């Protein structure tokens with residue numbers, strides 16, 4: 001049985017989170033996202049964040065309405081990451097990791 005793409009990409013995301021990132025991330029923030037309608041929205045947000053300078057790793061979950069971003073605070077701020085998500089058409093705020 002083939003795993004749905006969604007689950008595969010989610011699993012990949014979680015695994016990547018455990019690896020040492022390419023950029024020197026010194027902070028990981030969780031963002032609660034509003035406005036996602038499907039997994040396409042989640043992957044759109046993921047690619048926008050990934051191409052942002054200073055971002056080392058990104059996991060976006062449509063199901064949990066969450067983005068988990070590891071980044072370098074010398075290059076980018078949580079505020080700027082929220083602005084990137086807003087530009088993509090969604091709203092976001094920093095939330096606590098469970």
Ligand SMILES: [Cu+2]
Nearest residue numbers: 037038040041
């Ligand atoms: Cu969508």
